[in-house]
Amino acid sequence: MHDGSGRIAVQDLTKDFGPVRAVQNLSFTVEPGSVTGFLGPNGAGKTTTLRMLLGLVTPTSGSATINGRPHDQLVHPARVVGSVLENEGFHPKRTARNHLLVYAAAIGMPDQRADEVLGLVGLSTAADRKAGGFSLGMRQRLALATALLGNPQVLVLDEPANGLDPEGILWLRNFLRSYAREGRTVLVSSHLLNEVEQTIDNVVIISQGVTRYYGSLEQLRKSQRSRVLVQPADAPALVKALQEGGLTELAPNPDGRVAVSGATVQQIGDLAAKAGVAIYGMQEDHADLEKLFFQLTQPQFAAAPPGYPQQGPPQGPPPGGFPPPPQYQQQYQQQQTPPPGFQQQGPHQGWGGQG
Numbered sequence: 259m260h261d262g263s264g265r266i267a268v269q270d271l272t273k274d275f276g277p278v279r280a281v282q283n284l285s286f287t288v289e290p291g292s293v294t295g296f297l298g299p300n301g302a303g304k305t306t307t308l309r310m311l312l313g314l315v316t317p318t319s320g321s322a323t324i325n326g327r328p329h330d331q332l333v334h335p336a337r338v339v340g341s342v343l344e345n346e347g348f349h350p351k352r353t354a355r356n357h358l359l360v361y362a363a364a365i366g367m368p369d370q371r372a373d374e375v376l377g378l379v380g381l382s383t384a385a386d387r388k389a390g391g392f393s394l395g396m397r398q399r400l401a402l403a404t405a406l407l408g409n410p411q412v413l414v415l416d417e418p419a420n421g422l423d424p425e426g427i428l429w430l431r432n433f434l435r436s437y438a439r440e441g442r443t444v445l446v447s448s449h450l451l452n453e454v455e456q457t458i459d460n461v462v463i464i465s466q467g468v469t470r471y472y473g474s475l476e477q478l479r480k481s482q483r484s485r486v487l488v489q490p491a492d493a494p495a496l497v498k499a500l501q502e503g504g505l506t507e508l509a510p511n512p513d514g515r516v517a518v519s520g521a522t523v524q525q526i527g528d529l530a531a532k533a534g535v536a537i538y539g540m541q542e543d544h545a546d547l548e549k550l551f552f553q554l555t556q557p558q559f560a561a562a563p564p565g566y567p568q569q570g571p572p573q574g575p576p577p578g579g580f581p582p583p584p585q586y587q588q589q590y591q592q593q594q595t596p597p598p599g600f601q602q603q604g605p606h607q608g609w610g611g612q613g
């Protein structure tokens with residue numbers, strides 16, 4: 259028997275298409291009662307993962323389960339999980355209602371369910387129109403209606419906002435949020451964080467087939483750390499003064515300024531003044547979520563051909579954890595082994611130890 263939890267569990271999932279590794283040791287869970295975004299750039303492995311979850315692609319290794327079972331072992335799969343994948347086709351001459359009646363019969367649902375789901379997706383007035391004449395947005399709604407036929411506990415949608423106008427996106431957002439509020443599980447893929455940011459509670463971010471982050475969006479937001487970029491007359495002297503004042507999250511900015519995290523403009527100004535270091539300017543720099551997303555997925559754009567991750571799996575974001583975004587990694591390393599970073603790196607040599 260399945261466990262009835264509504265939980266999606268992906269464990270060490272890997273998929274190779276010949277020499278192309280589309281998904282690599284992916285692990286995450288999706289809990290009921292919330293909307294989870296499954297995010298990554300084009301080619302990151304989202305569709306392949308969802309297809310494995312839905313039993314349409316066989317994993318090379320690892321597992322993807324719903325209610326503790328692989329899709330092909332679910333007793334009434336359409337009542338457990340409804341899905342909308344990309345490029346779903348409809349018979350163009352069939353009306354929306356007839357399309358739904360065919361599918362309802364196939365999964366053993368009564369005819370009246372067709373009208374119910376048309377109502378749920380706001381297509382009641384188009385029930386007798388042929389799907390061939392539908393706009394992209396209407397086709398998306400019809401696909402969603404089809405997924406809802408079995409009144410499923412879990413909803414899996416691949417890029418559902420594609421082709422929707424702003425009004426459609428707003429409608430979808432409200433729909434998915436209320437569906438999740440009923441205690442159901444909603445997993446939505448997208449390659450654009452800002453498209454789903456207001457819809458999702460949790461997020462799984464992948465790139466090159468590996469997990470870069472998984473946890474709550476709130477936690478990801480909190481990790482956006484603001485920095486102060488300081489333009490001093492004498493950078494090594496400033497770094498020394500700040501370190502002596504207890505500020506350790508310092509990094510050289512590529513433009514020659516000193517990036518300081520975990521401190522206010524006033525704290526920095528006071529320490530600099532005390533040490534007699536002239537400051538020519540300070541600027542607060544707030545990393546936005548989109549930037550963070552880009553940084554987390556950036557390796558996707560490295561030299562490796564798609565599907566050939568050059569870097570191994572991420573240093574495992576544990577549930578809720580993630581590697582610090584690149585601009586912070588350097589300074590984190592510096593904190594662990596103080597000053598050398600400043601001494602060793604390119605144009606900023608000599609900052610730390612000598613100033």
Ligand SMILES: Nc1ncnc2c1ncn2[C@@H]1O[C@H](COP(=O)(O)OP(=O)(O)OP(=O)(O)O)[C@@H](O)[C@H]1O
Nearest residue numbers: 275278280299300301302303304305306449564565
């Ligand atoms: N059937 C297949 N045969 C060979 N390679 C494939 C196949 N399906 C996917 N791939 C490759 O696997 C990688 C991941 O593709 P996938 O479609 O899962 O990514 P995605 O994140 O869904 O991207 P998109 O947002 O563009 O749909 C890509 O390099 C893709 O070319």
